[in-house]
Amino acid sequence: MTQASPGAGNGIALRLDRVSKTYGSVRAVHDLSFAVDEGRFFVLFGPSSVGKTTTLRTIAGLVPPDSGTVEIGGKDVTRAPIMGRGISMVFQSFALYPHLNVYDNFAYPLREEKTARGEIDKRVNETAEILKLTHRLRAKPATLSGGEQQRVALGRSLIRRPKILLLDEPLTNLDAKLRHETRAELKRLHRQFGMTVIYATPDELEALSMGEEIAVMRDGSIVQIGTPDELYERPVHAYVASKIGSPHMNLFKASVRADAKSFDTPLGTLVPAAPCKTANAGEAVLIGIRPSDIRLAAKGEAAVASKVHLLEPLGDITIVSVEAGGEMLRMVLPEATAASIRTGDSASIAIDSRKIHVFDAASGQAMT
Amino acid sequence: MAESIWGKLGLRRASGVDKAGWGRTLGVAVVAFIYFLPVLFIIFTAFKPQGDALLVPPTLSPTSLFGLIPDHFVFTPTLENFGSVFSRSMTPGGAPEATGFDRYFFNSIFIASVSVLLALAIGTLAAFGFSRYPLKGNDTYLFIILTTRMLPAIVVIIPVILMFRVVGLSGSYFGIIMLYTAFNLAFTIWMMKSFFDELSPDVEDAARIDGSSGIRVFFKIALPQVIAGLAATFVFGLILTWNEFLFALLLSGPDTRTVPVAMNQAVSSGGRGTDWTLLAAIETLFLIPVFLVTFFLQDHLLRGVTFGTVKR
Incomplete structure (x- = not known):
């Protein structure tokens, strides 16, 4: 050959x-x-x-x-x-x-x-x-x-x-x-x-x-x-964020805080790893976070309260849909971790804010 | 797959179609018999002695079927009538004369096949054009083509006769063939267009990418896929043309007379009343060519008629 x-x-x-x-x-x-x-x-x-x-x-x-x-x-x-x-x-x-x-x-x-x-x-x-x-x-x-x-x-x-x-x-x-x-x-x-x-x-x-x-x-x-x-x-x-990656990226509305570096979101304040240079205070944005970058919060960690809506077991991983701050979020958990969760449970989740993606709410373009 | 007895007889079943049960088959046979009865009667009459044609009650069978059928329903078959088609005495007791029917049969076959094939050649190209390269107002053109068949022949016959007289086409092969070709064209274009419409345009695009020019796409890819359509259109056109009477009566000359016209003259001339057995013999002979063509094309014909209604 x-x-x-x-x-x-x-x-x-x-x-x-x-x-x-x-x-x-x-x-x-x-x-x-x-x-x-x-x-x-x-x-x-x-x-x-x-x-x-x-x-x-x-x-x-x-x-x-x-x-x-x-x-x-x-x-x-x-x-x-x-x-x-x-x-x-x-x-x-x-x-x-x-x-x-x-x-x-x-x-x-x-x-x-x-x-x-x-x-x-x-x-x-x-x-x-x-x-x-x-x-x-x-x-x-x-x-x-x-x-x-x-x-x-x-x-x-x-x-x-x-x-x-x-x-x-x-x-x-x-x-x-x-x-x-x-x-x-x-x-x-x-x-x-x-x-x-x-x-x-x-x-x-x-x-x-x-x-x-x-x-x-x-x-x-x-x-x-x-x-x-x-x-x-x-x-x-x-x-692109919503089309590539399975399950798809979670996207929710947020706004730029007065410091122009962090964001007010339904899930609390999130600070990206590198500040968005193009963000202006008060501007509306879309925050994206991959389901794999959300996890259950460890004890003592800053956490967001949520309610479990749906469990989709896929063998070694389980897709868990939770509702937090009025937003429906999907997260991917190892099967062992998800085994103890039931629909309707409360769950504390932690978002890896260094991994968030920021998009302009109007145009959808990524902001860097 | 071994051919069944039905297959040998040419009565092949379309594959993928449920076989009908005995009851349904019997029902179809009864209906088919009713439809076929007049034809059968004509064919039998053609073999009857001249005097038997108008007997009441009629003679019904050439054989007594080993005594099953009473004698007064049985006739003695004869080929005399078929001989009379081509040669018979025109005056009582006179010597037999040639009737010219060999010529008329040739005329019918020649005129019908040439005009149908010509219409098929032109119409198929036109249909492909209408289907693949639609013009602005495509549907209007198609409608206009159809309108040529909307008037009954009797309405247009006078202008056609006048035109033929003026340009000297009356009585010529060329004239009558042109006329039939024009008549068949409308029907051919519509029918062939529907066959081309059914084809996947992707297949032709694939051929273009594989290096075929437009003309080769037509001949090597599109045309072979509509063979069934060509066969169906050919047979329908042939039957229409074969049976045409009015234009043939008024536009053909003594040399270009077709069988339907000659048939009419043969039985209505001489003032001796209608010779029914002679008429039946002409009709029987007249049936044979179209029957043969239909028989040999029937496989294609079946696919042609059911085209698009069966999932491919």
């Missing part, structure tokens, strides 16, 4: 600059800019109809953008035909050719490139082997299982050795167990072939587990691009 280490490419594989696309009155993508390094596994993450598919279709050349430019390998391809972009795509619906068997589905892109017959045969068999489809080469797509259809779609995209592979929610139509397997399979294929991958998904787990770099999208624009760690540790927007 040839090992191309991900992200080792020197150049930029793909660059979108201020791309906008409107369908009728619907703004699908607005002022979208990002660049992806060669060989990178790049995830477009956001809920459905946020513009992920339009972005992929623009990159592929299926829809021309209204404005902005698309560069592939340093060349402006905004108005270039689809052919020659070196791109292939896996559709959410798989989009297999229903009238062709698996062999011919694989061979289709090669035949369109006028590849020699012997070479086609070799590549098809190779691809079928990699994807464990050798025994299904004569089957029509309709007779395949969901997982097999998915692998055919992948194989058809990989057989041309694309420089960039676009994946549009490829796991959405699979059941839970298959999703897990296919995630591992996709990572393996990415390592094996070393191509740049642009992966669109509404699923946080897929994004975090597969993405080397994740772009969080909202209303056709990107809110933040970063590694999974960066998005988790330093969300630049309350939207």
Whole structure:
């Protein structure tokens, strides 16, 4: 197996600059800019109809953008035909050719490139082997299982050795167990072939587990691009904070105290580790705290009184929802600690105030 | 899967459909028999001796079924009528003359198949355009196309005849084929558009990404997926055109006469009253081509008719 280490490419594989696309009155993508390094596994993450598919279709050349430019390998391809972009795509619906068997589905892109017959045969068999489809080469797509259809779609995209592979929610139509397997399979294929991958998904787990770099999208624009760690540790927007991390970050309203360094919150005064330079006295803010940064208070520690609302045991951890100061907070406790808690109990909780995130209440932007 | 007796007969069941029980099958058989009875009667009449056609009570069977059917319901089958279709004496006691029906059958087959295929070729392209590259006012254009079939033929026949006279198209193959093609187009476009609408546009986009040009997407990806639709449209168009009488009567000439027109003239000329057994023989022969086409395309036809109603 040839090992191309991900992200080792020197150049930029793909660059979108201020791309906008409107369908009728619907703004699908607005002022979208990002660049992806060669060989990178790049995830477009956001809920459905946020513009992920339009972005992929623009990159592929299926829809021309209204404005902005698309560069592939340093060349402006905004108005270039689809052919020659070196791109292939896996559709959410798989989009297999229903009238062709698996062999011919694989061979289709090669035949369109006028590849020699012997070479086609070799590549098809190779691809079928990699994807464990050798025994299904004569089957029509309709007779395949969901997982097999998915692998055919992948194989058809990989057989041309694309420089960039676009994946549009490829796991959405699979059941839970298959999703897990296919995630591992996709990572393996990415390592094996070393191509740049642009992966669109509404699923946080897929994004975090597969993405080397994740772009969080909202209303056709990107809110933040970063590694999974960066998005988790330093969300630049309350939207990102509320989308990344499971369970999601607790967010509640607060205001800046007169000293401009600490905050009046329903849970008492909180002082962040580093003072917010941009905070002005009296300003309304959103305070965010990860469920894992709330714990039961030790004896003698400054604590907030709360009432237990809901227990969600998840094996070795339990998600505990408590009400404190009129806010509903979620915290993650080890199963052993949570075992003694019952719904309706009072609990003293302590918030690690060095770990709080501060966002502007109006714009949602992080304040530093 | 081994083919059952029904499969050998071409009566294949659509897969995934619940098999009907005996009761329902029997019910369908009874209804089918009632519908088929007139056709059966015509076919039997074609084999009857000339005098038997109007007997009351009618003769009903070519065989006594080993004595099961009383003798006065049994007729002696003959092929004489079929011979008379092509050659018979036109005057009492006269020598047999060729009737020209071989020519008329050729005309019917030629005119119907050429005009239906032509409409299919043009209409399928138009339907793909309407489905995939909608224009501003797409629905209006489609409606306008449909309006060409809204008037009964009798309403438009006079201007059509005048136009044909003026440009000299009356009595020519070209003229009648053009007319039938135009008639079939509206129906072909509407029908094929609905088949194209059912296809997943993702599949065609995938082909574009795989390197296909627009024209290759149409021929290599879209068209093979609507084979069933083409078959269904072909058969429906063929039946409509095959049976058309009014325009054929007024626009075909002696050389381009089709069977429905010739049939009318064969039985109503000579002032000897209607020769029912001859008529039945012509009708029976007339049924065969369409029956064969439908029979050979029936697998596609079934899928074509149920397209979109069955989950794929």
